[in-house]
Each structure stands twice: as C-alpha cells, then as structure tokens.
Amino acid sequence: MIEIEGLSKIYAGAGRPALKDVSLSVPKGAIYGILGRSGAGKSTLIRCLNLLERPTTGRIIVNGSDITQLDKAGLREHRLRTGMIFQHFNLLHSRTVADNVAVPLEIAGVPKVLRQARVDELLYLVGLSEKAQAFPSQLSGGQKQRVGIARALAARPDVLLCDEATSALDPETTASVLQLLADINQQLKLTIVLITHELEVVKTLCDHAALLENGEVVESGRIADLLIAPWSRLRQALLHDPQAERDFLARHGFDGRPLCVVA
Numbered sequence: 119m120i121e122i123e124g125l126s127k128i129y130a131g132a133g134r135p136a137l138k139d140v141s142l143s144v145p146k147g148a149i150y151g152i153l154g155r156s157g158a159g160k161s162t163l164i165r166c167l168n169l170l171e172r173p174t175t176g177r178i179i180v181n182g183s184d185i186t187q188l189d190k191a192g193l194r195e196h197r198l199r200t201g202m203i204f205q206h207f208n209l210l211h212s213r214t215v216a217d218n219v220a221v222p223l224e225i226a227g228v229p230k231v232l233r234q235a236r237v238d239e240l241l242y243l244v245g246l247s248e249k250a251q252a253f254p255s256q257l258s259g260g261q262k263q264r265v266g267i268a269r270a271l272a273a274r275p276d277v278l279l280c281d282e283a284t285s286a287l288d289p290e291t292t293a294s295v296l297q298l299l300a301d302i303n304q305q306l307k308l309t310i311v312l313i314t315h316e317l318e319v320v321k322t323l324c325d326h327a328a329l330l331e332n333g334e335v336v337e338s339g340r341i342a343d344l345l346i347a348p349w350s351r352l353r354q355a356l357l358h359d360p361q362a363e364r365d366f367l368a369r370h371g372f373d374g375r376p377l378c379v380v381a
C-alpha cells in the first residue's frame with residue numbers, strides 16, 4: 119500500500135543526511151513500527167509520508183501514485199487521507215473537544231449538520247462522548263490523545279501516522295491508547311505507521327517493524343519473520359524480556375516451543 123523507494127533527505131546546512139536510501143514496504147492494514155535511537159531519522163521519515171518534509175530524492179508510492187509528484191490539490195487530498203497523531207497531541211486549546219475533532223471536516227468542506235454527526239460518532243469510538251464540550255485543558259493526557267485520534271480519523275483516512283504517540287503518557291494510559299489503536303486497526307482496516315523508541319510499543323501493537331540507524335534501515339519486515347532470523351537485532355531486543363516472551367511469540371504464530379534457528 120505504501121512503497122518507499124530510495125528515499126533520502128538532506129536538510130539545508132546539515133553535515134550528514136537525515137535519511138539515506140530508505141526503502142520500505144508497508145502492506146495495507148499493517149501496524150508498522152519504525153524504531154531507532156534519537157536522531158536516527160524516524161521523525162523525518164514519518165513526516166515525509168505526508169510531505170510535511172520534502173524528500174531530497176526517492177519516491178513514496180501510496181495506492182499506486184507517487185505522492186512526491188502530486189500537485190497542490192492532490193497533496194491536499196492526500197493529507198486528508200492520511201491522519202496523524204503527535205506526542206504532545208497538538209490540540210487547539212481555545213476549541214472544545216468536539217470542535218477540535220471537527221477541524222479536518224471543516225477543511226474538507228463537510229456541511230455543519232454532517233460534521234456534527236461524524237464528530238458524535240468519532241467521540242463514541244474513542245470513548246469520549248461525555249467530554250464533547252470540554253476544553254483540552256480539562257482532559258488527562260490519555261483523553262487528549264484520544265481526541266487526537268478522533269481528529270485524525272475524522273476524514274476517514276486510509277493511513278494513520280503516529281509520532282511517538284504514547285511517549286508522554288504513563289504506562290497504564292499507554293496500554294489503553296495502544297489497545298484503542300489496535301481496535302481501530304481491526305475495525306476500520308486502517309494501516310498504521312508509528313514511530314517509537316519504546317520496544318514495548320512494538321511488542322504490544324506491531325506486526326511489522328523497521329530499525330533505523332543513522333538514517334539507514336538496518337532491518338525491516340514482518341515481525342514473525344524477524345523472530346526466526348538469527349541475525350536480527352530486533353529479534354534479540356524483542357525477546358530480551360523472558361516474562362513477556364511467551365505471549366509475544368504466541369501472538370506472532372509461534373506455539374511456545376523454543377524457536378528453531380537455522381544458522
């Protein structure tokens with residue numbers, strides 16, 4: 119569904135490229151985690167997917183068309199079809215919860231009466247119906263992120279981009295937001311691309327992952343495949359915690375016996 123081909127990004131005045139020849143394939147309906155240390159290029163990569171950053175070279179094919187070649191109208195349409203949520207939520211503080219969720223619908227020119235119905239539906243989906251008239255300052259971090267998710271889904275996107283969406287949340291709230299993302303992926307058949315430096319997020323949620331280092335992809339693919347690749351650094355990292363290991367392996371189709379590794 120998303121094919122990233124030979125993507126590079128060099129910021130003006132930067133000593134080294136932020137992304138170097140990145141190629142990745144994100145299947146429709148996947149939950150794809152991009153992992154890497156600070157400065158590895160994760161944010162740059164995800165921001166290229168809705169052209170908040172322009173790649174220096176390379177192509178990004180979404181549903182068959184190269185988004186780097188879109189004209190202004192095409193780009194506007196693409197951005198409506200690509201929801202995004204952020205670490206610090208990016209809500210408008212002078213607007214109510216309902217009015218925040220309505221923003222993409224206003225941009226898309228949806229009439230007010232239809233906007234209202236869609237906002238109600240979205241707030242129900244994220245469990246915040248009773249907070250419609252609250253302001254962001256009256257919400258917890260987890261509730262703010264739920265508003266962010268509702269807003270990102272308003273224009274019925276095909277893809278949801280998540281930029282460190284749970285980094286500002288405590289572990290319990292993180293777990294409930296990750297569960298909501300998993301439910302949305304299932305219910306809406308939405309493709310999710312998320313960046314994180316937390317292995318736990320990848321463990322809990324993702325079926326695909328890529329590891330970035332110094333702007334380059336060092337490994338990528340289905341987690342079930344990475345788990346049987348002896349060379350995989352993600353495999354080593356993901357299986358590090360013995361307690362969570364059994365559940366995690368079961369989720370990826372292994373039956374609890376030790377993995378048979380062929381050297």
Ligand SMILES: Nc1ncnc2c1ncn2[C@@H]1O[C@H](COP(=O)(O)OP(=O)(O)OP(=O)(O)O)[C@@H](O)[C@H]1O
Pocket residue numbers: 129130132135136154155156157158159160161162163315
């Ligand atoms: N606007 C910019 N101008 C110049 N250099 C930038 C800009 N944004 C990012 N960089 C550089 O590009 C590289 C990749 O940054 P990026 O923010 O994509 O990494 P990251 O993996 O998301 O890091 P973090 O986890 O700390 O957010 C870094 O060396 C960073 O300093």
